[in-house]
Amino acid sequence: MKRxxxxxxxxxxxxxxxxxxxxxxxxxxxxxxxKLVTVWGGWSLKWYTALFQNEQxxxxxxxxxxxxxxxxxxxxxxxxMAGYVLSRMGRFRGKTILxxxxxAPLVMPEVITGLSLLLLxxxxxxxxxxxxxxxxxxxxxxxxxxxxxxxxxIVQSRLSMLDETLEEAAMDLGAKPSSLFFLVTLxxxxxxxxxxxxxxxxxxxxxxxIASFVSGPGNSTLPMVIFSKVRMGVTPEINALATLMxxxxxxxxxxxxxxxxxxxxxxxxxx
Amino acid sequence: MxxxxxxxxNSILDTIGxxxxxxxxxxxxxxxxxxxxxxxxxxxxIFFFVPFIVVFKISLAESAIxxxxxxxxxxxxAEEAFLSIKLSLANYLYLFEDTLYIEAxxxxxxxxxxxxxxxxxIAFPMAYLIARSPPEKRTLLLALVVLPFWTSFLLRVYAWxxxxxxxxxxxxxxxxxxxxxxxxxxxxxxxxxxxGIIYTYLPFMILPLYTALEKMDVTLLEAAEDLGAKxxxxxxxxxxxxxxxxxxxxxxxxxxxxxxxxxxPALLGASDTLMIGRVLWDEFFxxxxxxxxxxxxxxxxxxLVLPVMLITNRAExxxxxx
Numbered sequence: 001m002k003r004x005x006x007x008x009x010x011x012x013x014x015x016x017x018x019x020x021x022x023x024x025x026x027x028x029x030x031x032x033x034x035k036l037v038t039v040w041g042g043w044s045l046k047w048y049t050a051l052f053q054n055e056q057x058x059x060x061x062x063x064x065x066x067x068x069x070x071x072x073x074x075x076x077x078x079x080x081m082a083g084y085v086l087s088r089m090g091r092f093r094g095k096t097i098l099x100x101x102x103x104a105p106l107v108m109p110e111v112i113t114g115l116s117l118l119l120l121x122x123x124x125x126x127x128x129x130x131x132x133x134x135x136x137x138x139x140x141x142x143x144x145x146x147x148x149x150x151x152x153x154i155v156q157s158r159l160s161m162l163d164e165t166l167e168e169a170a171m172d173l174g175a176k177p178s179s180l181f182f183l184v185t186l187x188x189x190x191x192x193x194x195x196x197x198x199x200x201x202x203x204x205x206x207x208x209x210i211a212s213f214v215s216g217p218g219n220s221t222l223p224m225v226i227f228s229k230v231r232m233g234v235t236p237e238i239n240a241l242a243t244l245m246x247x248x249x250x251x252x253x254x255x256x257x258x259x260x261x262x263x264x265x266x267x268x269x270x271x
Numbered sequence: 272m273x274x275x276x277x278x279x280x281n282s283i284l285d286t287i288g289x290x291x292x293x294x295x296x297x298x299x300x301x302x303x304x305x306x307x308x309x310x311x312x313x314x315x316x317i318f319f320f321v322p323f324i325v326v327f328k329i330s331l332a333e334s335a336i337x338x339x340x341x342x343x344x345x346x347x348x349a350e351e352a353f354l355s356i357k358l359s360l361a362n363y364l365y366l367f368e369d370t371l372y373i374e375a376x377x378x379x380x381x382x383x384x385x386x387x388x389x390x391x392x393i394a395f396p397m398a399y400l401i402a403r404s405p406p407e408k409r410t411l412l413l414a415l416v417v418l419p420f421w422t423s424f425l426l427r428v429y430a431w432x433x434x435x436x437x438x439x440x441x442x443x444x445x446x447x448x449x450x451x452x453x454x455x456x457x458x459x460x461x462x463x464x465x466x467g468i469i470y471t472y473l474p475f476m477i478l479p480l481y482t483a484l485e486k487m488d489v490t491l492l493e494a495a496e497d498l499g500a501k502x503x504x505x506x507x508x509x510x511x512x513x514x515x516x517x518x519x520x521x522x523x524x525x526x527x528x529x530x531x532x533x534x535x536p537a538l539l540g541a542s543d544t545l546m547i548g549r550v551l552w553d554e555f556f557x558x559x560x561x562x563x564x565x566x567x568x569x570x571x572x573x574x575l576v577l578p579v580m581l582i583t584n585r586a587e588x589x590x591x592x593x
């Protein structure tokens with residue numbers, strides 16, 4: 001028993017080191033004075049100043065943030081509908097197809113999604129004249145499509161864990177379907193909706209492949225700029241950018257953990 | 272004769288009956304319910320399903336120097352009222368003629384399978400440890416697994432460039448410790464691609480494994496131990512079979528996207544690291560051959576993605592039936 005736990009602990013430790021060492025080195029070298037990324041030249045914040053002065057990166061970052069905000073809002077609306085339909089609306093024609101369409105985007109290789117959407121946009125433009133040209137709009141549609149699948153899965157699993165008696169009680173008391181949803185179900189699944197929004201935001205902000213296919217000239221998102229810079233070689237500004245992103249995510253995850261722990265304590269008190 | 276005369280009205284009645292049932296269904300249609308169902312379904316139909324048909328259609332066209340850069344399949348001659356349909360199978364034939372494509376498909380499967388295997392090996396003890404930790408520690412460890420998943424995928428791949436390159440962190444450490452005198456080439460090799468895939472997809476393997484292992488009844492292991500089973504025996508006979516749903520889900524979440532991976536081979540691989548996602552990308556962006564790229568995508572979908580999805584679907588429904 002003892003030997004097994006030593007094996008477990010040490011191999012898990014190695015696993016966590018494997019997950020974190022590259023990220024830690026990114027953070028450390030973002031404060032490096034030297035231009036050579038792996039030679040230590042003393043602490044400095046100069047790559048952060050360089051990052052904020054880099055107009056190309058800043059324009060792309062702003063575009064990506066706008067796209068991610070709109071995408072995640074659309075994805076949350078459509079994904080919640082899809083998740084609700086799948087777990088609360090009983091049987092209907094096409095249910096199997098819809099659940100397949102929800103599961104497939106999660107594992108579809110990005111190159112296929114990107115190419116197929118681009119070809120759809122091109123075909124639609126020549127047939128109906130819409131979407132006229134490609135850019136922010138087409139990226140938002142593409143991102144919404146795969147993000148809504150993630151939201152639907154999260155909402156669906158939350159709904160399946162939920163106590164259905166609350167909804168039944170509301171129905172017995174004469175709630176209309178719409179007020180049942182907005183007054184009872186929606187508040188109950190709000191944690192799932194929030195995490196679905198956040199997940200969609202990060203997925204959209206991070207996507208390189210799909211955006212490269214469906215974006216038009218002059219509409220480079222942040223990952224597209226990062227990719228072209230990184231291909232040229234390692235750039236310290238990107239290290240600074242990565243550190244900022246890791247910091248934001250770490251704060252978010254710690255806050256979520258704190259919240260969860262508080263809720264656990266609260267529910268423990270009620271027991 | 273009589274029999275036939277009798278059956279005919281019957282079948283008509285039957286049809287009418289069905290028709291009336293249908294129309295009463297429509298009369299009772301709940302429009303609110305119908306719209307809630309149809310909005311997401313229509314969105315996915317238009318932006319997820321129809322695109323595949325468009326891809327298949329264009330894979331049968333020929334590349335052309337025009338906007339868009341492919342020929343039209345249908346040609347309508349209004350004067351002669353003559354519709355000609357031209358389907359080119361040349362792209363598909365070329366896929367089999369030029370060994371590049373078959374090699375790329377093959378090596379993508381190999382790279383994805385090997386990486387999925389190693390991801391599973393690394394993820395299993397981690398998921399096991401988390402599932403057996405006390406609740407307080409479990410939240411922390413889960414957060415540690417989830418955190419990289421929330422940070423940029425692209426930047427995490429980028430982190431490995433600094434780690435693996437010639438004057439990178441690993442070589443510095445190895446040379447500093449005197450293990451080697453000259454840097455080992457690690458970046459731009461297949462090895463780096465394996466590392467990149469395992470690294471970025473590890474959380475996708477840990478989470479479903481954890482979900483499966485957490486549900487496991489620990490008393491089973493205690494019972495096995497009491498009955499004299501050795502540790503490896505109870506692992507093979509109890510833990511592993513109970514983890515199967517998690518293993519299937521995790522492998523699916525790693526293998527399929529890894530087969531079509533583009534970013535990792537592009538940033539970490541050698542220029543001759545063949546992966547089909549990269550071939551498709553180059554066909555589209557460098558050669559601007561949209562029909563060829565579509566043919567590559569169609570074959571990838573039919574040969575690689577669909578079968579794996581069907582197999583796992585069947586395996587999952589079997590699991591569910593148990």
